[in-house]
């Protein structure tokens with residue numbers, strides 16, 4: 001008999017998530033698996049920003065959504081043999097019975113490829129969804145060219161840190177925006193040409209700091225945060241600039257705000273802006289993972305993880321990530 005533990009979303013979020021929004025429950029799983037099912041035991045769980053806005057679509061009582069790296073411990077599916085490590089969007093739970101055939105193509109679990117000497121947790125970060133967000137969302141939508149100036153907000157996080165390094169690989173000048181001096185120092189170690197600590201310059205000082213960091217203007221903006229940072233970058237875009245709108249974490253905990261009208265910049269600078277969800281590239285998923293792994297093996301791409309130990313600390317790790325407690329990818333180790 002397997003008893004799974006799971007974190008249930010018991011009360012809708014209002015502002016920053018709090019303890020009262022979550023409840024740790026147990027669920028006894030069936031003893032027998034049906035054909036094509038397997039049992040997955042979580043090893044690492046992901047806490048990601050999208051969980052905050054996405055949960056608004058789910059009723060109270062739903063298990064928290066999310067990805068995990070888990071081990072197949074029992075199987076009636078030959079594509080997921082016992083002992084294999086898989087990535088799956090199984091939610092915040094320790095054990096899950098899965099039938100992959102019942103899931104939509106963009107949400108199917110997959111057996112992790114070999115990461116060589118690197119930890120399996122990277123399957124939640126640079127060698128998983130966030131890494132692919134950087135790889136496809138930046139290269140496909142920004143189409144960067146050598147010599148161009150790229151600005152990345154949320155630069156020291158799971159997605160942003162990879163975007164900035166890929167931009168350097170493509171020969172761009174890269175400016176990273178992050179929320180602490182330590183994060184900015186790490187970004188400069190990674191090769192970022194300039195950094196802005198948005199918390200110390202503040203909203204009033206951000207435009208001037210950007211002018212200093214990107215004196216030739218901005219050709220590509222990879223936007224992880226929205227809000228005043230993005231409004232200011234928009235004002236300093238160059239002719240034919242490209243903006244990849246990845247996320248708006250600065251307002252995930254807030255009611256929707258009225259934004260100032262950016263259309264004039266779009267017309268006279270002939271800008272292109274496109275939002276995306278990374279699963280758009282689900283048919284090319286392994287291409288992104290293989291490219292990022294190759295760059296890691298070549299020493300051209302570096303990662304950092306912020307690891308919280310213990311399933312019971314999932315809510316704490318989630319809130320910490322939403323408030324800037326992580327550098328690189330935030331994961332929870334069981």
Ligand SMILES: NC(=O)C1=CN([C@@H]2O[C@H](COP(=O)(O)OP(=O)(O)OC[C@H]3O[C@@H](n4cnc5c(N)ncnc54)[C@H](OP(=O)(O)O)[C@@H]3O)[C@@H](O)[C@H]2O)C=CC1
Pocket residue numbers: 048049050129130133154155156157158159160177178179180183224225245246247248249250251276277278279321322323324325326327328329330
């Ligand atoms: N479109 C898509 O398919 C995907 C979109 N995303 C989006 O990418 C973004 C980054 O995700 P991910 O890399 O996983 O997360 P991160 O690892 O970057 O963690 C979140 C970070 O957001 C920063 N942050 C929090 N509040 C603010 C704020 N008010 N202003 C600016 N920065 C803030 C914090 O860093 P700091 O200390 O610098 O403030 C925090 O560490 C998110 O917006 C997410 O929704 C992610 C994956 C897929």
Ligand SMILES: CCCCC/C=C/C=O
Pocket residue numbers: 049050089129246247277278279
């Ligand atoms: C199934 C996970 C998809 C995540 C897309 C994220 C969007 C914004 O953060």
